[in-house]
Amino acid sequence: MRHSPSLRLRIVGAYVLLALFVGACFSAIGFEALDRIENALVDHRLKEAADRLIDDHLGGIDHQLPGYPSVLNASEMSSVLRALPPGLHELRYTHQHVHVLIRDRGGQRFAVIEDESEFEVIQGHVSIALAAAFVLCVVLALVSGFITASKVIAPVTRLAEAVTGGSLRPDSPLLHADDEVGLLGRAFFDSTETLKRFLEREQLFTGDVSHELRTPLTVILGAAEVLQVRLAGQPELQDIAERIRRAAAEASGRLGALLLLARAPETLHAPLTEVAGIVQAEAERYRPLLQGKPVELAVSVAAGCVSVPARPELVATAVGNLIRNACQFTERGQVLVRVEPCSVVIEDTGPGIPPEIAARVFERREPGPVGSVQGTGLGLTIVRRVAEHLGWKVELLRGAEGGSRFVLHLPAA
Structure with missing residues (x-):
């Protein structure tokens, strides 16, 4: 059977899923914003200032200010820079992150370089902050979900306890609430x-x-x-x-x-009852049903059979119904009744029970045809009910010679 999560866990799960969705959206927006800021502040500014910086470099003016772009001509470029085509490039080294704009001017190639290592550090800090905020949102959603679920579930829990304990009275406050709990309480009442x-x-x-x-x-x-x-x-x-x-x-x-x-x-007294004696008595009781039929009724008792806690009348009712049905519906062959240490087996060579009926043979039904004979409608239902009360299990199998085999599984005393 599939296990369904409780209502409390469903509420907490809804909070967490909402936090994950919102946090993921905000994180994606934040990282996208950082990327756009980098493009706007660094790349766009570098393109706008490139011509002026190259003019200053040609005029012998070099801006040696921290964080200010520097200009290199072809002779000053490294082999990596000389291999770059014209345009904007981003280079990452172990401890440095630079943006490079390669531009041709008057038949010469220049490289405008801007060190963005500090911006990368800031970007890393912002990313860590976004990740921490994401985790914090999930934790807060988890705590809020448990608190909210406790408050929401509390009236339902009180209602369940009242219904289970039989203390749901007409004057109970749970029945007069205007919310869904009151509606549910009134329906239960x-x-x-x-x-x-x-x-x-x-x-x-x-x-x-x-x-x-x-x-x-x-x-x-x-x-x-x-x-x-x-x-x-x-x-x-x-x-x-x-x-x-x-x-x-x-x-x-x-x-x-x-x-x-x-x-x-639950009020029935259950003394220790010897099953074998009752089975033999029931077999003798229904033996007259076989008069005039070429049918043999045989009862065997295996060694080691024990007594079970049960009312003798109920044991006789369950066993007697099965033996009676076997004797009544078997026209030739034999009816075998075996008493084993943990079971009672009644097997016959009758017409058997069709597969379409076997699945619901223990359900109450109107008397009607069962194979080629008329079913009683109630006998097997009573057998199942007695077996459930006694903690037994009744099982229908196909007999070795095509008839029916009913097995009563008994618990050990």
């Missing part, structure tokens, strides 16, 4: 109140559902117990009554666990 009302309705609904479903299950359970007593001496019918009683008892227990999971998952 309205959304939170809507969610609270929704959760309250859901809690009331789940309580009513629990009461309405427990009553008929209790009646079924009591009737099955009475039926067992009255069918004494009839083993075949007594077995059916026992299956009814056991199914009602298990449904009642799982109903309570699922309703509590839907209402407040």
Whole structure:
């Protein structure tokens, strides 16, 4: 997942980028101005004064003043100067920087030389000053950005703390601000109140559902117990009554666990539960679904299996749904259930799940076709929800013989 910078860093970054842009513009303008000043004050002045300086030189007048241009004739020029064509030239030496104007006059060549070493020193100082000003601007922008960001982010931070801590009340000053923070606070408050009302309705609904479903299950359970007593001496019918009683008892227990999971998952007690025993019991529970089918149901338990912290009802719900689906949708072949130290694998030789459905098979959907059979729509959604609550991971893979392979990855106890 790509990490996005915080709002504070974005504000500081905007300040720094602005300082870099403005500083770069001013520095470029400054260096360009220095270059133009050099051309205007040195080169232009040298061209304007060249004729007069040459006339003075021919008249025997030499201006030996510091910083004043000097004139050399052809015999006084060095080999470097004699090689220069007429025009303005700039020569740089180790400790000297001169501008030279070569001009022909009356059949003779003259060199008007002006030492610009002092101007170069001044130009260097100005360049250092511009660079220092540029760095100072960036530092000031960085400091100003952090100060401004702290002031801007402070109300947002207080709002986030109020929302996280549940202390956002109708009379909070954050809700009555006229800026964007107030607008955001009011939006958060309205959304939170809507969610609270929704959760309250859901809690009331789940309580009513629990009461309405427990009553008929209790009646079924009591009737099955009475039926067992009255069918004494009839083993075949007594077995059916026992299956009814056991199914009602298990449904009642799982109903309570699922309703509590839907209402407040963090309140569920999680004792250490042996997974292997529950898997074997669930396999036996759904074995009757294979009657009349050429399908073999096999359960294997590997050595080293441990217990996991989980409610037994939830473990049975997750495992039972997967075993039931495998038994229901497999018409021939086998259903293999393996309990390993850190996983439970349910693999079948059924029609499998088409690739276009496999990516969203754990999402809630309307009952509909899954391959050549009808999907339940809710079973795998419940499996995923239970797995997420228990800290497990459920994975769908393709079976070795074309069916489906579901793997429940269990954390170590």
